[in-house]
Amino acid sequence: MARAVVAKAYGGPEVLQVVDVQVGPPGPGQVLLDVRAIGVNPSDWKQYSGVWGTDPDRLPLRLGHEVAGVVAAVGEDVEGITPGDEVIAYPVTGAYADRLLVRATSVLPKPAGRSWEKAAGLMVTGVTAFHALTATHVGAGDTVLVHGASGGVGSAVVQLAHARGARVLGTASPANHEHLEDLKAVPLAYGPGLEDRVRRAAPHGITAAIDCVGTAEAIETSLALVPDRQRIATVAGHAHATGTGIKLLGAGAGSDPGTEVRRRARAELLRQWDLHHLDVRIGATFHLADAARAHRVGRGGTVDGKIILLP
Numbered sequence: 001m002a003r004a005v006v007a008k009a010y011g012g013p014e015v016l017q018v019v020d021v022q023v024g025p026p027g028p029g030q031v032l033l034d035v036r037a038i039g040v041n042p043s044d045w046k047q048y049s050g051v052w053g054t055d056p057d058r059l060p061l062r063l064g065h066e067v068a069g070v071v072a073a074v075g076e077d078v079e080g081i082t083p084g085d086e087v088i089a090y091p092v093t094g095a096y097a098d099r100l101l102v103r104a105t106s107v108l109p110k111p112a113g114r115s116w117e118k119a120a121g122l123m124v125t126g127v128t129a130f131h132a133l134t135a136t137h138v139g140a141g142d143t144v145l146v147h148g149a150s151g152g153v154g155s156a157v158v159q160l161a162h163a164r165g166a167r168v169l170g171t172a173s174p175a176n177h178e179h180l181e182d183l184k185a186v187p188l189a190y191g192p193g194l195e196d197r198v199r200r201a202a203p204h205g206i207t208a209a210i211d212c213v214g215t216a217e218a219i220e221t222s223l224a225l226v227p228d229r230q231r232i233a234t235v236a237g238h239a240h241a242t243g244t245g246i247k248l249l250g251a252g253a254g255s256d257p258g259t260e261v262r263r264r265a266r267a268e269l270l271r272q273w274d275l276h277h278l279d280v281r282i283g284a285t286f287h288l289a290d291a292a293r294a295h296r297v298g299r300g301g302t303v304d305g306k307i308i309l310l311p
Helices: 042-050 116-120 123-135 152-163 174-182 194-201 214-227 259-274 287-302
Strands: 002-007 016-021 030-040 067-074 086-089 099-103 108-111 142-148 168-172 186-188 208-210 232-234 282-287 306-310
Touching: 002 287, 016 287, 030 086, 030 116, 030 123, 030 287, 042 287, 067 099, 067 116, 067 194, 108 259, 116 282, 123 152, 123 259, 142 214, 152 168, 152 259, 168 194, 168 287, 174 186, 186 194, 194 214, 208 214, 282 287, 287 306
Parallel strands: 142 168, 142 208, 168 186, 208 232, 282 306
Antiparallel strands: 002 016, 030 067, 030 099, 030 306, 067 086, 086 108
């Protein structure tokens, strides 16, 4: 038996429960993991909050899409993976567990000596950032404006853009400006006068913008500063951006899910992490049994960095 977190109903974090689940041996093309750490993401609570519907036939809902752990066993037709390997698995279903069956195609090697917490928090934010940079064709010589640059996705965008040779300006609260400076970005406070502050910081102009925060200010400022709307993308501001001509990324009607780009991103993220060009900022860790508390903290927006569950 394994322990897993499920949503028994739709609502707030109070609907989350830890239950016993049966985990059989891995079948063909499957890998059994002993989980060491689990990444928490906003999509996890959106699953049961009602944002994506309230179909009772889907209950109970298993949560979580990224995990790190040790291979316990492999099924038939699995090559290159052996028991004892330290790995990252993404994408997966039901990552909130202490033991988990995953597809072998979702398994990637964890760089030796790197922490379980950071390994578990690398992929969801990382592939989103990679997708945004690819969609906006960011490369050497660009000057990029990143809205919400100190968050999980924003921090990854900043680091990956810098690795591509771009100059990065990032908006964040003043409390996070030192963090952005550590990431080699020019920090800017959001709020009234943002457009003027950006123009002063980038007198030669902004060539691309990526919105990771979803505010009207982020969309309007990007439209005012970037001449080519196809070089503006949002992963969070679809309500404000629809009909403007900028790129909508992720889930939702009219959005580009970037399935193939995100699949390719995984190997590049591991490479950049192994080269120390990319890091994961851990904001808080919780025991698996405290998943509801972790979600309350995450929904409250009071943690700077990734939230991780530990079995």
